[in-house]
Amino acid sequence: MSVIPGAWRRTAAGAGLLSPQGDVAPTIFAEMSAAAVRTGAINLGQGFPDEDGPHEVLDAARAAIAQGANQYPPGRGIPDLRAAISEHQQRFYGLTADPDTEVLVTAGATEALTATLLALIDGPDDEVVVFEPYYDSYAAAVALAGGRLRTVPLHRPDFQPDLDELSAAVTDRTRVILVNDPHNPTGAVFSPQVQAEVVRLANKHGAIIVTDEVYEHLSFDGPHVPIATLPGAAERTLTVSSAGKTFSVTGWKIGWVHGPAALITAVLTVKQYLTYVNGSPFQPAVAVGLRLPDTYFSDARAALRAKHALLGDALVSAGFEVHAPQGGYFTVADATALGGADAAAFCRTLPERAGVVAIPLTAFVSPQHQGDYAELVRFAACKRIEVLEQAAARLAALRPV
Structure with a gap:
């Protein structure tokens, strides 16, 4: 018997928080992070930096x-x-x-x-x-x-x-x-x-x-x-x-x-x-x-822009079509040319294929609009340069022949 009141159960289910059986529904983020641990893949899925702040x-x-x-x-x-x-x-x-x-x-x-x-x-x-x-x-x-x-x-x-x-x-x-x-x-x-x-x-x-x-x-x-x-x-x-x-x-x-x-x-x-x-x-x-000086904020922005450029070049070289970001942590790329018309399925195989983890954009889309973004993949650029360089080398294995 469920301990969740009916109204809350309906609300949670509507938000995608519960599985049809009433269990907590696992997210693609948890699934991909677990895949990174299991395979030793570089995790470019979740948006957190891998170095400390000022x-x-x-x-x-x-x-x-x-x-x-x-x-x-x-x-x-x-x-x-x-x-x-x-x-x-x-x-x-x-x-x-x-x-x-x-x-x-x-x-x-x-x-x-x-x-x-x-x-x-x-x-x-x-x-x-x-x-x-x-x-x-x-x-x-x-x-x-x-x-x-x-x-x-x-x-x-x-x-x-x-x-x-x-x-x-x-x-x-x-x-x-x-x-x-x-x-x-x-x-x-x-x-x-x-x-x-x-x-x-x-x-x-x-x-x-x-x-x-x-x-x-x-x-x-x-x-x-x-x-x-x-x-x-x-x-x-x-x-x-x-x-x-x-x-x-x-x-x-x-x-x-x-x-x-x-x-x-x-x-x-x-x-x-x-x-x-x-x-x-x-x-x-x-x-x-x-209250840090303006230079801190401008330097942080320039550093992340450079990381996006490195990641974007690697993705283009690997065969993705890249949508260059105007801001934030993430680069979005179209995986169609690499057999990624279904980005969710593509992301589930990416750790084994290339040793890199990413997130399908459909994780951010309501069920009725999944098809509009089905081939798009999100990569996090907020990692150390050496990590992004290693990811670039691994992604090169995807390059179409």
């Missing part, structure tokens, strides 16, 4: 532990980190955020997004519009909140949405427009026209804009532009980011959300019943990171 940030965490920052921090986050987040938004984007009422520290960006959706969605009549492919936690969070997910496809080669399709998806039932920019998994950066249309539609239909900007400092072709900086956006936008990607400390799980005080209060009301608080010694360390 010593100033790591030293600050060690110092905080030694100085006793090991108990519960304030519910909104320690004042110095909230001040640093506010300073960061002003410094890079000219955004004003009151650290006492308009900033909330969370257990990573995923908790910020989940708490936000739980706070804003009232029931099954509320829709959340997302761009597809989408980060996999979005669908689960919307389902747990009892809302309805509505997707707008991103079209190759640049993975931008059609503005007419976006306009058709946003209606008076839309509670949230959720924008991930730079985008995971495609590496797209949305055009000014797309951003402006999101703001126009949100104002027209009374929707809240929620932005997932965890790759904000890893935009390759120009400075990141938060939607909250656009006219008519700040008063209805909640901006989410985190320290993990910027400072290569994904295991710390320090994120934040900022926006209008009333919306932040609503998110805090939910967040306090999720993790309550987290990461006491990591919070002052992240404050140090946010």
